[in-house]
Amino acid sequence: MSCFSRGWSAAIALALWPLPGLAEEPGTGTQGGRLxxxxxxxxxxxxxxxxxxSAEMAPEAQISTTVSHYDGTTKxxxxxxxxxxxSTSFRYSAIRGLRPDPGRPPYDTYYDRSFDLRIRLLEETATRPAVALGLRDFVGTGLFGGEYIVATKAIGKRLRFTGGLGWGRLGSHGAFANTGTRPTSLLGEGGIPTHDRWFRGDVAGFAGLSYAAxxxxxxxxxxSSDGYEREVRDGITRHKSPWNVGLDYKVSEAFRLSAYSLNGSELGVSATLSLNARKPVVTxxxxxxxMPVAPRAAGAARDLGWTSGGAAGTARLRESVASGLRTEGLVLQGFTHDATSAHVAIRNPRYDIRAQAVGRxxxxLTRTLPASIEMLTITQVEQGIxxxxxxxxxxxxxxxxxRSADEILAAATFSDPLSIGGKPLSLRETYxxxxxxxxxxxRFSVFDPDSPVRANGGIALKADYHIAPGWRASGAVSVKLFGDLDDVRTVPTKLPRVRSNVGRYSATNDPTLDHLTLAHYGRPGKDLYSRITLGYLEKMYAGASGELLWKPVGSRLALGAEVNYVVPRDFDQLFGTRSHRTRTGTIPEVNGHISAYYDFQNGFHGQLDVGRYLAGDWGATVSLDRVFANGWRIGAYATKTDVSATAFGEGSFDKGIRITIPLSWGVGQPTRRRSDLVIRSLSRDGGARLHVDDRLYENIRDTHRPEMAKSWGKFWR
Amino acid sequence: MKTRLVRILALGLAGALMAGCSSGKEDSASTLAIVKGLFKPRPQASPPDAAQLNAAITGSLAASERPLVLLTLADHRVITIVERIEVNGAHETFAAPDRRTLTLMQGMLSGTRGLGHDLMSADVAESARLISAREDGAARRVQRYMNGENQIIEMTADCSVTRGDARRLTIGEIVARPVIEMHETCRMSDWQFENSYMVDAASGRVLQSRQWVGPSNGYAVLNALR
Known part of the structure; x- marks a missing residue:
């Protein structure tokens, strides 16, 4: 058990002067000569x-959060x-004092989400500036909407000049031309790219310089070519001057502060926290x-005297392998051997980078097995399979x-454990x-128009009982201690209420059963994986979920299918269920998807799910993630089903941003813990999916060759 | 040998700050630990004085029959005695009691483990030949590290090796041994470093050295104690 006080022990007997902290990366160097x-x-x-x-870009893999504020407006x-x-940006803004458009409901503070993209078209050279094209707030209402083409040139190391042309908001002061008429009406129910407006309307020039003092x-x-027309009209600000000045101070690599004047009438401040997914705390x-490899003495491999040990000899060998693995935080789950080969199955609760688990x-094995054993097979076991x-x-x-880790990678053979001959591995001993x-x-809910962030907090107890290989009973109980998730607005819907009544599930202050399931994971055949989960699957649904996945060990492509039978649970989330009928329609009993997963091997991973969603709507979800070999993932998904934008409601269709942070990146120690964050709009009923724990692909992917090869440097670590 | 490699929880982990309890034995990372790690000031230990150092050297020599090396990592403010735990071909691996290791190939650093920003492997045979033979010459060496995505990056250095003065060296069981001082100056695209070695005038064995570990770890000083 590990509770609040483990691990202060630092047994440093001989070390006279223990290692204190570890050095950070040296000061930033050049970024490959790029701007x-x-x-x-x-x-x-x-x-x-x-x-x-400007046409500048952040270093690749840079992630930053900036909060900027001036008089009533926070972005x-x-x-x-x-x-x-x-470069991509997602923004959440709160603007006080903005007047609603005619026909829109009144508000004190206007909350707005926006997305930006900037693409660098030309890299800077000695004589030519870098050139970039950008779209600001290009989805939905487009309050900050503007497009630009911009050039930036560095002169020496300190000075950078920028000049560009802007449309939309960026063409609202000092326009000298126009390119057609810019529409103002909203497409669908918002949430759709405003392609009808791009690069249309007034064009104005802007310019600037930055100097690293x-x-x-x-x-x-x-x-500035932004006239702040709407803010001026609504009396939020005055536009006295197009000149803005500012300064930015780097407090540390991770933290910056800046202050600036706006329009000759406002003072703004901002703070930025940043990190880089490619720069872990300790590289x-x-x-x-x-443990180092223990090489065999010359000629020792021919000695087969040990093989006369029989069953007792095997048991002793097994115990010494198991004990060696324990010191590395690994668990021996199966062991077979003959005179020249050994096959071990391991469970790996520690190493997020699987090459390291296999390398250790x-x-x-080199330290524990008799010298005549030459072929070593290491099978990874996940979810008991x-x-x-x-x-x-x-x-x-x-x-x-x-030597270089590439050489041992070239010498390693990956295979499906099912295709390995010899005695079958019994995994039974650790159950x-x-x-x-x-x-x-x-638990969070974001982007409720009345309150940007709502949350419930409390205590959760989770337990897993691993009954036999592949069989697991698990449950979770939680108690809410505080929170306002039950205030989440229940929006009108034209679909069966499958998700939009989530607020009712957050209301109770009594303990709730978050899930209680019996799951079976299996290997129906070579390259095939299966899962069946029965019981109270998630907070809102009970039922059964079955999944089949095809994923060869060396393949970048996987194909899967999932079918679910669902029964809506009672709002108190105990053992009761309620009728499939809702006031706006009947929740179908069956939903499911077929899925394709593909690793593009250039840092991108894609997933396509096609099928029937919870409300009975048919459609597809497309997901694209930027994945880093150290476990960071940042991506976006969008689901479009046969539900119309009007029936779906605000946002027109479901979409979101998801981020996975491997904790090993932040603590400098191997750990399989990670933090998953999804930023999405309010729960609605179109394009909604069942939440089932431990779907197959994510459990298997990391142990297969494409993923292991990416971070193979850890094999010898 | 496992018993000698005492397992410890490494620095910065602050497992005590786990935000919860579990039955897990292998995993004590927490978000709080990350935050703590980011803002933790570097502790400043005071170095051992000469008497303490001599006592530790004498004690270690008495306690072990194996080759021992006194390791100093100035950038980390570390002085420790490491003991040889394994030999694989030309590579000898030495371990500190807190389960950090370094590997030497004919006295030349060819790897570290557990320092952070480790030297994963190094091809040092050309330099090693010149230094052991106490000859001037040019050598190419390759140093391998990991990047932030756990992929191996190679840095190739062009080095020149020069012979210096003859001296006498005394430390541990090595007493007034005649040695030749050798210098190795290396350049690579972003870095340059200068290693020096005291080589046994009789056997060509490296007895004392100051060697560059890598961009983040700086120099290590190694003294063979027997």
Whole structure:
């Protein structure tokens, strides 16, 4: 058990002067000669100016959150640089004093979501500036909507000049031409790209310069082409001057502050927190060293004297392998051997980078197995089923231990454990097993028009009983201690209420049963994986869920199918269920999807799900993630079904942003814990899916060759 | 050998701050630990004085029959005695009691584990040949590290090796041994470093050295104690 006080022990007997902290990466160097900046503008996008965009980009994998504020207007922006040439931003703004459009409901503070994109068209050269094209707030209401084409040139190391042409908001002061008429009506129910407006209407020029006065201080000056027409009209601000000035101060690599004047009438401030998904706290990790390979003495491999040990000899061998693995935080689940080969199955509760688990297992085997055993097969077990086998020659391990990790990768063979001959592995010995955890929880709902963030917090108890290989009973109980999720607005709907009544499920202050399931994971055949989950599947639905996945161990493509039978649960989330009938329609009993998963191998991963959603609507979900080999993932998804935009309601269709943070990145130690964050609009009934724990693909993917090869450097770590 | 590699929870982990309890034994990372790690000031330990150091050296020599090396990592403010735990071909692996290791190939650093920003492997045979032979010459070496995505990056350095003065060296069981000082100056695209070695005049064995570990770990000073 690990509770609040474990691990203060630092047994440093001989060390006279223990390691204190570990050095950070050295100071930032060049970014490959490309025009990059970690400064953000008042819109939270990378750029050295204030309101005006530039052609600068953030370093690849940079993630920043900027909060900027001036008199009643606050913009909070999450920006991410998925590639060198693409910058993306998501913004949530609160504006006080804005008057509603005629026919819209009244409000005190207007909340608005917006998305930006910036694409670098040309890289900077000695004589040519970098050129970029951008869309600001290009989805939905387009309050900040504007398009631009912009050029930035660095002169020396300190000075950067920017000039560009803007449309929309960026063409609202000092326009000198126009390119057609810019429509103002909303497409659908919002949430749709405003393609009818792009690069239409008045065009104006803007310009600016930034100057790095020191390592920490940046000065900014710009001529703004944003006339703040609506804010001036509604009396929020006055537009006295197109000139804005500002300064930006780097408090630390992760934290910046800036202040600026706007329109000659306002003073704004902003703060930025940033990190880079490619820069973990400790590169390569600070965990303890592995056991080194124990090479065999010359000629020892021919000695077969040990094989006369019989069953007792095998049991002793098994115990010494198991004990070696325990020191590495691994669990032996199965062991067979003959005179020249051994096959071990491991459960890996520690290493998020699977190559490291396999590498450490391989070294333990070199230290424990008799010398005549040359072929070593290591099978990884996930959810009680064997998912991938890596076979290595012991002589290769001895020969390549102090060489580049690529060489041992080339010498390793990956296969489906089912296709390995010889005695079948019994995984039975480590069952049954009981795991539990208690901890606080927080559940969020964002973007309710009345309150941007709502949350419930409390305590949750989770338990898993691993009955036999592949069989698991699990449950979770939680108690709400505080929160206002029950105030989430129940919006009108034309569909059966499958999700939009989520507020009613958050109301009770009594303990709730979050899930109680019996699951079976299986291997129906080579390259095939199956899952069946029965019981109280999630907070809102009970029933049964079945899944089948095809995923060869070396394949970047996987195909899956899932069918679910659902019964809506009572709002108190105990053992009762309620009728499928709702006032707006009947919840269908059956839903399901077929799915394709593809690893593009260039840092992108895609998923397509096609099928029937909870409300009986048919459609598809497309997801695209930027994935990093250290476990970071940042992506977006969109679901479009045969529900019309009008029937769906605000936002027209379901979409969201999702972020996965591997905790190992932040603690410098291997851990399989990760933090998953989804930013999506209010729960609605169109395009809604059942939540089932531990779907197959995510459990299997990391143990297969494409994923393991990406971070194979950890094999010898 | 496992018993000698005492398992510890590494620095910064602050497992005590786990935001909850579980039956898990292998996993004590928490979000709080991340935050704590980011803002934790570097503790400043005071270095051992000469008497403490000599006592530790004498004690270690008495306690172990194996080759021992006194390791100093100035950037980390670390002085520790490491003991040889394994030999694989030309590579000898030495371990500190807190389960961090370094690997030497003919006295030249060819790997570290558990320091963070580890040197994953190094091809040092060309330099090693010149230094052991106490000869001037040019050598190419390759150093491998991991990047932030756990992929191996190679840095190739062009080095020149020069012979310096003859001296005498005393430390541990090595007493007034005649040594030749050797210098190795290396350049690669973003970095340059200068290693120096005290090589046994009789056997060509490296007895003392100051070697560059990598961009984040700086230099290590190694003293063979026997």
């Amino acid at each position: 990059t900046t970690t400064v953000t503008d008042s819109y939270g996008a990378p750029g050295g100016l204030i309101d005006m965009p 909070t922006t999450l920006s991410f640089q998925p590639t060198r040439w693409l 020191s390592e920490r201080l940046n000065l900014k000056l710009e001529y 390569g990790g600070a965990e303890a060293a592995p 297992t391989a070294r333990v 064997p998912t991938s086998a890596v076979t290595l020659r012991r002589s290769d391990l001895e020969r390549l231990e102090h 049954p097993r009981f795991d539990w955890s208690v901890g606080p929880f927080l």
